[in-house]
Amino acid sequence: MSKPKMETSGSIVGKMHGKTTIRARVLDSDGNVLEDLGVIVGERTKEQGDRTRAALARLKANFKGGKNHGRR
Amino acid sequence: MAADDVLVVNTGRELVVDALLALGASAPAYIGWGVGATAVDPTDTDLDDQTDCGEARTNATGSDSKESTYTYRVVGTITKAAAAAIIREVATFDGAGAGSPPSGDTMFLRAMFDAISLNIDNAIEFTIDTLVTAT
Numbered sequence: 001m002s003k004p005k006m007e008t009s010g011s012i013v014g015k016m017h018g019k020t021t022i023r024a025r026v027l028d029s030d031g032n033v034l035e036d037l038g039v040i041v042g043e044r045t046k047e048q049g050d051r052t053r054a055a056l057a058r059l060k061a062n063f064k065g066g067k068n069h070g071r072r
Numbered sequence: 073m074a075a076d077d078v079l080v081v082n083t084g085r086e087l088v089v090d091a092l093l094a095l096g097a098s099a100p101a102y103i104g105w106g107v108g109a110t111a112v113d114p115t116d117t118d119l120d121d122q123t124d125c126g127e128a129r130t131n132a133t134g135s136d137s138k139e140s141t142y143t144y145r146v147v148g149t150i151t152k153a154a155a156a157a158i159i160r161e162v163a164t165f166d167g168a169g170a171g172s173p174p175s176g177d178t179m180f181l182r183a184m185f186d187a188i189s190l191n192i193d194n195a196i197e198f199t200i201d202t203l204v205t206a207t
């Protein structure tokens with residue numbers, strides 16, 4: 001009588017993730033930096049967030065588009 | 073051995089970045105933008121809303137990837153040409169797409185952020201880092 005054949009099957013799962021950080025600078029028509037927004041997506045300190053919000057507010061104050069641009 | 077005692081190791085993480093770079097002209101380094109406010113979703117295939125955003129995607133092919141830090145980086149600038157707009161989203165694709173605003177090709181990532189009020193002739197320089205992590 002032959003021995004029963006033993007087989008082993010299974011899977012190994014290795015996890016991998018992508019973590020995205022996005023920085024942005026707003027430039028004028030000559031390529032000069034109007035506002036360095038810093039990190040707009042991703043981890044940032046409170047101070048960095050405050051600076052970004054202040055820069056966005058300045059851009060908003062100087063915006064020359066219609067009030068409905070980009071709004072839905 | 074613990075059931076989950078497995079890691080994609082650092083050299084494996086480098087291979088992922090290498091693989092993206094090896095795509096060359098088909099690497100997901102074409103940056104597009106939009107004004108959409110709908111939250112990102114894993115099933116997204118295009119930007120949410122490109123009203124007044126007819127500008128071509130900028131090709132930042134593998135512009136400054138940092139393999140040693142397991143990061144795939146693209147840096148690209150888009151200039152507001154046709155109309156001022158409030159930019160709220162950005163995405164990367166594996167091609168330039170077609171039309172105005174551009175569409176088509178495969179989206180790699182889409183991100184939303186606080187509104188950036190952008191006048192005509194002004195531009196946004198995006199630096200988009202995707203860190204490959206093992207945990």
